[in-house]
Amino acid sequence: MDSVFGDLRYKGFSCYLDDLLLHGSTVEELLDKLGTALERLETAGLNLRLLKYDFFPDKLHYLGHVFSGGMILPNPAKVALLQSVRRPGTVGEARSLLGMLNYYHQYISHFALIASPISELLRGKVKKGDPTLVI
Numbered sequence: 001m002d003s004v005f006g007d008l009r010y011k012g013f014s015c016y017l018d019d020l021l022l023h024g025s026t027v028e029e030l031l032d033k034l035g036t037a038l039e040r041l042e043t044a045g046l047n048l049r050l051l052k053y054d055f056f057p058d059k060l061h062y063l064g065h066v067f068s069g070g071m072i073l074p075n076p077a078k079v080a081l082l083q084s085v086r087r088p089g090t091v092g093e094a095r096s097l098l099g100m101l102n103y104y105h106q107y108i109s110h111f112a113l114i115a116s117p118i119s120e121l122l123r124g125k126v127k128k129g130d131p132t133l134v135i
Helices: 002-008 028-041 076-083 090-103 109-120
Strands: 013-016 019-022 060-061 065-070 071-073
Touching: 002 013, 002 028, 019 028, 019 060, 071 076, 090 109
Parallel strands: none
Antiparallel strands: 013 019, 060 065, 065 071
């Protein structure tokens, strides 16, 4: 997909693996981009499964986010999952938690400050039992 649409990445075309998202400000703009996408897919010899596609949705759940009304929000189901996660007990679990939280960092005010105890622990800067470590 990147070889077919890579040059259009910041022009209303977003690709992830075999998924293609088209976005624009008007229906006309989206129809124009859809035409471009169909032409490029045909030239590349790629086929579409129309049942997999959702044209002009009001709301789209994609890669842990919800796109709706011109806004991008975290998927509430993923947020609930993160809120219920247990305290990490191993270095691997701490890395995993930090990775999951980092995926949503844009929604968390002062994320770097909040995550710094875990980051410092993983870098070996905090010793076990240090009172500055609160996880």
